[in-house]
Amino acid sequence: MGNKILKNLQDPDHPSLGPTLYGLQLWGMWQPKRGISSFICNLVHICAIIFVLSQYIELWIIRSDLESALRNLSVTMLSSVCVVKAGTFVLWQKHWRSVFDYVSNLEKNELSKNDTVSCKTIREYIAYSRKVTFIYWCLVTATVFSVILAPLASFISLPIDEQMPNNSSKAYPEIMSSWVPFDKTHGVGYLAMILEQTVICFYGGGIVANYDSNAVVIMSFFSGQLKLLKLNCERTFEDNGVDSGEFTNRIAQCHEHHSNLIKYSKIFNSLLSPVMFLYVIICSLMICASAIQLTMSGISRMQQIRIAEYLLALIAQLFLYCWHSNEVSLMSLSVDGGVYASSWWSQNTSVKRNVLLLIGKVRRNIIFTAGPFTSLSIHTFVAVLKGSYSYYTLLSNREK
Template sequence: MLKLLKNSGDPFDSALGPTHFGLQFWVLMQKNRRNLYNALHISALIFVLSQYVELWIIRKDLELAMRNLSVTMLSTVCVFKAGTFVFWEKSWSELLDYVSNLEVKQLSKKDPLTKNIIDEYTRYSRKVTYFYRVLITATVFVVIMAPLFSFLSSVEYRDRIRNGTVPYPEVLSSWVPFDRTRGFGYWVVSIEQAFVCFYGGGVVANFDCNAVVIMSFFAGQLRLLSANCDRLFDDGDKLVTYKTAMKRIKECHYHHLYLMKYTAVLNSLLSPVLFLYVIICSLMICASAIQLTTEGTGNMQRIWIAEYLMALIVQLFLYCWHGNEVLYMSNQVDAGVYSSAWWSQEVRVRRSLLLLGGQLRKSVVFTAGPFAKLNVATFVAILKGSYSYFTLLENNKED
């Protein structure tokens, strides 16, 4: 497990080493045995449908329905992430190849500044990946072990189970066409649900880490582009020939054009997934908050809900924070043009430099569907909306 958490993949693969390993291990990137791997994803989809069936059956029990709803919504997002990744695997592979090839090309030039910037965002990406994998792994284990902790936490609860007045605690809530409350059926369902938890945790961890690492890559590359623009003409004391100046300007043009192209590709891949997540995130956070404040909720269940709630908020924050970082760097990248020694160049070069400065003014905005932008303001707005829903439901409960 520690190897899965810390694996760096190919040491020459820079920032994407751990994500390459994770995507292949959790069969999101499928090179062989496509039918077998797709059967696994389809099985997960069927399980999510069974959760919706169970939700309809227990709809009159508010406490059970809220617990089922909070997990079912996250399961839906998880299956949607896996499905879209497999469906758009060709586009993801093209994007990942661009990231790896660009870094290899840049590092081959042995430029100290380039190497420092790449190493900096690579180390940062590794830390975020490790932290997020640990968080998701902890959440998965808490969810799986919650029934056991609930069983051991109260003598009265164990007596009620032995008397048959309450069923055995479940890992998740899903429908099956046989009795899952006792005996062999209970163990079959528990093993199935534990496996689904591992599957879902792996998909969420690797999909999100992959997206966040690529966002960090774009922020770092925009920073590197700004630094390259700043040193287009060195310090201005030495003469830079027209041919050399135009070559450097051309390289900055192409660097920025390809960054714009592949940020658009990444946004097209993430936007539908995050649109669904942003829509239901407020409901999931609200549902978890209501369960935490509901009387009769056991201590172990509160721990489970708190861990689950923290994972939801961290997941949303990672996307909004790194989307905000890319937006900020895209708005700052043209500063390198104006801080360069442009005054030392002839008129022809200045005109070309002016065109480059105009191109670099384009902002990179990642979106969640057609309505929401991935930035810190959106994160705060979602938390405010969740609190508003929570307050409204609490007031209605009191009335």
């Protein structure tokens, strides 16, 4: 069923980016046409920013209550990342467009050649990215519903006498902690707050699901194209009846292919790196805060399930970036193996010189970063988990 849904979202003009571009446009980040719809989408993004500011105001108000502050902090930090993702995507629309155009045009050109190896390689990484996109969308959807339904589950789990309206405000749990200029504990004010926060949850979930899946699809594209480049380098000297001029032309095509991959990977990294720098820092704090909430006494079983699912989503989100970035880096380091595996030794001196230049060119590593301080890799993922555990241990010891 998932594959059928994603298949319906395919776009022949964007072989691998079809579903993600649809999602980005639906949530108002990808705005190919300016007009009233673009204005409304940007207005929604501004409202989301105002809501995040209200979360920080509420955090300041409840700072003396550790449990409430941690619950607020774990959600507020993620909300901050959501509005940053949406805001930077809209502001840097021109650069995102250049990356999208390059990805789609290259794939269409390769597929139009009907080369067996090229078509197979492209279809493989497209199929893989479709599966990752669907699974990740399901994970985000489950997280959103768990956050929204958590207050209802907590309310139902309370004893009957505590569910009475004249009891304390604890009988009316909220989805997330945010400040509003009216009484949000009972009646119409509570219903208005729940409605507002429900809409914000769907907004934030859509932003995260589409932005992250789009980034993963593009990373899969770079990894797949590097694999294709390696295969093309290996096949450069396959035809014995071709003269040296044709071989030189094939070497030049491999050289150009790699140069364009380097160019647009830099553009993509410049768009992704600032956001991931913020996320890596915040992720450590969110994982730590969620772990502390799980071990605090007095929380219900439903709250523990919600926090555990939220924690799983955080870790999966970071792992998604680090794993695929690591795959691109490893694949970029293996491209020169395709040149060595070719029959370069059977060519004349002039062609061998060009082969030597190609080897030096394709040895360049492609790696995506999280700001100027660290790269997105499995090592970084493990380091973040270790750092979060260290913060958790420190705070736990201070409480004791």
